[in-house]
Amino acid sequence: MFVKRAAALVTKYFKDCNKLLTQPTYCSAHSIVKMDSKHVQNGNAVSLTSLPKLQLTSFMQNIDAVMFDCDGVLWLGMDPLENAQALVKKLRSMGKKVFFMTNNSTRTQEEFLEKFNKLGFEATVDEIVGTAFLAALYLKEQGFKGKAYVVGSEGITKELAKVGIDSLPIGPDTVDPSSLRWNPLDYNIDLDPIVGAVVVGFDHHISYTKILKAASYLNSNKCLFVATNTDEQFPARGLSTIVCPGTGSFVSAVKTAAGREPVVMGKPESFPFEYVQRKHNLQPNRVLMVGDRGNTDILFGRQCGLWTLLVMTGVTDIKTMRNWETSQDPVEKMCVPDYYSQDVNEFYQLLLN
Numbered sequence: 591m592f593v594k595r596a597a598a599l600v601t602k603y604f605k606d607c608n609k610l611l612t613q614p615t616y617c618s619a620h621s622i623v624k625m626d627s628k629h630v631q632n633g634n635a636v637s638l639t640s641l642p643k644l645q646l647t648s649f650m651q652n653i654d655a656v657m658f659d660c661d662g663v664l665w666l667g668m669d670p671l672e673n674a675q676a677l678v679k680k681l682r683s684m685g686k687k688v689f690f691m692t693n694n695s696t697r698t699q700e701e702f703l704e705k706f707n708k709l710g711f712e713a714t715v716d717e718i719v720g721t722a723f724l725a726a727l728y729l730k731e732q733g734f735k736g737k738a739y740v741v742g743s744e745g746i747t748k749e750l751a752k753v754g755i756d757s758l759p760i761g762p763d764t765v766d767p768s769s770l771r772w773n774p775l776d777y778n779i780d781l782d783p784i785v786g787a788v789v790v791g792f793d794h795h796i797s798y799t800k801i802l803k804a805a806s807y808l809n810s811n812k813c814l815f816v817a818t819n820t821d822e823q824f825p826a827r828g829l830s831t832i833v834c835p836g837t838g839s840f841v842s843a844v845k846t847a848a849g850r851e852p853v854v855m856g857k858p859e860s861f862p863f864e865y866v867q868r869k870h871n872l873q874p875n876r877v878l879m880v881g882d883r884g885n886t887d888i889l890f891g892r893q894c895g896l897w898t899l900l901v902m903t904g905v906t907d908i909k910t911m912r913n914w915e916t917s918q919d920p921v922e923k924m925c926v927p928d929y930y931s932q933d934v935n936e937f938y939q940l941l942l943n
């Protein structure tokens with residue numbers, strides 16, 4: 591699934607680059623610069639610790655903003671990683687703008703801020719970009735007026751409510767197994783004619799009924815289809831035998847049943863960057879994206895023309911990154927970062943010295 595989706599993204603990337611020749615856009619403009627850069631030609635990530643001090647200083651002088659993925663970069667669950675708060679503080683003291691780009695769809699912006707504060711990170715709502723928020727913003731900007739069917743949690747329904755969009759109730763939606771005869775009528779399908787959008791995010795109560803309803807709403811071409819993100823799995827902390835399905839698995843189920851592709855809000859799609867770029871007028875080649883996952887964070891950064899730093903405290907390990915460096919697959923090559931470091935503490939220590 592990932593390979594197929596990522597292949598489509600890369601195709602789009604190269605198409606965008608061609609489009610630039612006649613129609614410049616901020617994102618593809620930098621992509622062309624990067625295509626000519628050492629990074630893309632050699633395809634090898636550089637260890638941050640191997641950079642001469644002067645080179646790192648000069649690099650940082652040319653960076654206006656640093657974007658962080660959160661889980662696996664700044665914290666693991668509810669545990670902040672070593673010196674993550676100090677790094678954010680240090681970057682601010684250096685005059686850098688700081689943003690937090692998370693694919694998590696389960697919290698509102700304000701709820702994210704509470705978590706930041708609880709874990710000791712200085713932040714403002716404006717610096718946080720969550721996918722529930724982006725989904726609501728997207729529908730608002732589409733001029734959407736109907737009601738939404740949400741496969742997801744309160745993070746989404748609350749963000750939708752903030753922009754004046756009603757949604758059908760969320761939570762468990764199951765049927766009594768004893769009554770099932772594989773007849774659609776068993777599923778208590780009562781489609782609301784006002785529903786004009788389906789939003790799929792992370793849902794602990796994902797069920798056959800929900801997939802059935804989502805696909806049925808999407809049967810109408812007029813119904814918008816929005817996915818918060820397509821992450822395949824969550825890291826199963828300390829339990830290597832366990833696979834924790836991510837939102838991508840639910841999105842795949844709905845899109846397969848509906849026979850339609852969603853508009854995806856989260857990384858590696860460019861919406862999170864476009865939102866911040868629009869508000870803060872950032873130049874992509876003066877932004878550093880720090881992430882733990884090659885196929886979301888780094889692919890996102892590279893597609894938007896940002897500098898990229900991969901830390902090894904989350905999903906992608908150094909072995910996988912090395913395999914991508916030598917891969918013949920253009921998609922995997924796009925997941926290779928400019929730089930890598932063990933963790934954010936290593937980055938912090940280098941900035942101190």
Ligand SMILES: [Mg+2]
Nearest residue numbers: 659661662882
């Ligand atoms: Mg992460």
